[in-house]
Amino acid sequence: xxxxxxxxFNPDIICDSGQIFRMYRVDGPGSVFLIYSGDRRLRVExxxxxxxxxxxxxxxxxxxxxxxxxxxxxxxxxxxxxxKDEFLVRACRAGKGLRILNQDLFEMIISFIISQQKQIxxxxxxxxxxxxxxxxxxxxxxxxxxxxxxxxxxxxxxxxDGLKGLSLGYxxxxxxxxxxxxxxxxxxxxxxxxxxxxxxxxxxxLSLTGVGEKVADCILLFACGDLDSFPVDTHIISIMDRxxxxxxxxxxxxxxxxxxxxxxxxxxxxxxGLVQQWIFAYEISGQNKRKD
DNA sequence: CCTCAGGACAACC
DNA sequence: GGTTGTCCTGAG
Numbered sequence: 001x002x003x004x005x006x007x008x009f010n011p012d013i014i015c016d017s018g019q020i021f022r023m024y025r026v027d028g029p030g031s032v033f034l035i036y037s038g039d040r041r042l043r044v045e046x047x048x049x050x051x052x053x054x055x056x057x058x059x060x061x062x063x064x065x066x067x068x069x070x071x072x073x074x075x076x077x078x079x080x081x082x083x084k085d086e087f088l089v090r091a092c093r094a095g096k097g098l099r100i101l102n103q104d105l106f107e108m109i110i111s112f113i114i115s116q117q118k119q120i121x122x123x124x125x126x127x128x129x130x131x132x133x134x135x136x137x138x139x140x141x142x143x144x145x146x147x148x149x150x151x152x153x154x155x156x157x158x159x160x161d162g163l164k165g166l167s168l169g170y171x172x173x174x175x176x177x178x179x180x181x182x183x184x185x186x187x188x189x190x191x192x193x194x195x196x197x198x199x200x201x202x203x204x205x206l207s208l209t210g211v212g213e214k215v216a217d218c219i220l221l222f223a224c225g226d227l228d229s230f231p232v233d234t235h236i237i238s239i240m241d242r243x244x245x246x247x248x249x250x251x252x253x254x255x256x257x258x259x260x261x262x263x264x265x266x267x268x269x270x271x272x273g274l275v276q277q278w279i280f281a282y283e284i285s286g287q288n289k290r291k292d
Numbered sequence: 293c294c295t296c297a298g299g300a301c302a303a304c305c
Numbered sequence: 306g307g308t309t310g311t312c313c314t315g316a317g
Contacts, residue, residue, distance in 0.1 A: 018298065116299040122315065123298085169313025174300080212300045233298040253307070280298080 002053040002060045009051050009068065010097025011044050017281040018120055019222050020101060021111050021127045022149070037067060038104045039136050039148030069099045077271050087243045088275065091282035098281055100274055101222060105190060106182055107149045108223035113174050113210040115218075120284075122167075129166045130175075134158065152186060155179040174210025181208055198226045221273040229273045230265065232258055235283050236276065240264070 011033045015023045022036035026043075033044040042064055043054035055064060065071060081092055110130070115123045134150030155162065156179045163172040182189075185204065192201045198220055205216040213232075220229035237257050244264050245252075252260070265272045282288050 112298085113300095117297055117312090118299095118314080119297050119316080167314060170300090170311095171313075210300065214299060218298080231298080234296095235298060255307075284298085 002055065002057070002064075004051050004053070004070070006046070006049045006051060006097050008074070008097060009070070009099060011046055011051065013095060013098045013281060013285075014101070016285060017098060017277060018284060019218075019277065020103065021115075021120070021124050022131075036131075036146070036149070038107060039138070041138075041146065067102050069102055072099075074099065074274075077274060080268065080271075081275075082267070087239075087288075088279060091278045091288075094282050094285065094287050095278045098277060100227060100277060102225060103223045104149065105193065105219070105223045106152055106186065108219045109178060109182065109205070109208065109211070110150075110155075110175055112215045112218045112222075113178060114168065114171055116171070116210075116215065126166060126168060130155075130163075133166065134162075152179040152182040156183060171210060177209040178211070193224045196225070198224065198229070201226075221276070227271045227273045228269065230261060230276045231273075232261060233280075235280055236261070239279055239283055239288075 011023075014020065015025065015033060020035070024034050026032040026034055031046055033046075035042045035044060040063065045052045045054060053060060053064060053068070078092055081088055083089060111123070111127055114126050114130075118126070131147040131149055134154045135147035138146050138148065155175065160173070160176050163175055166172075168175065189201060189204050192204060201224060202216050202220060205211050205219055206213070211219070217229045217231035220226040221231060232254070237254075240257050240260050241252065244260060246260075265275050268275050
């Protein structure tokens, strides 16, 4: 058991932040969570303000500590926020204990291809179904059965029609073709990420079928350690228009929104992706609506 | 019946 | 390079 506290790791906020689709509440809100990553699983328990990671010190040091991003000083980054930006200050305050997880590369590629034009509960369902069909089956004694995340090979091996019946729609072809391609270029992509050549990694990601700018930026942020990646989705567009807009009366073009994001958040160089998560999580939590 | 959801892509101009 | 229509599927 590894002990921390809510201000450093808030499982409720992380579970609902939309960066992870295989984190589940076990025991109702605010008590027990299960986090799945590849073929690993971690139990997280909250008791009051205390939070416990249920694993050995070896497992923690060897994997989960980095996965949970526990070696980063978030308080130091919070302190850099512009106090005049009231929306961001509120979002940051509401997001205390939010962390950017360092998730598996292939898992994030497939998960965020699935995420397009879907709502989070639907994404969870699809990812879970994909794991059940293609993932490794875990049958620990005295425990319920669970499944790991599929490998690119296991998906590709089933052929182009192997994904039918999972409610993936037009994403079937994207997932199949990207799995085939990942077998070829996966190692090269990982090397590029390890060298922190994020611009090059982004170009490789953009060459994958079904990966556009938004999905590529999510993968960079949630799996590649590129804390400066700022995914622009419909929620961010809505925030930029409502909180940082120019009140032109008509919706700005996507390019203009991206430009505006750089104007407003460019000063948070090195951690603008964390800023994105703060305002994104705040937005979808519903707390953004002021109660004057 | 319609619209929209954490987009991507191809076909235009 | 910017804009528009189309793509499964499920929920409201």
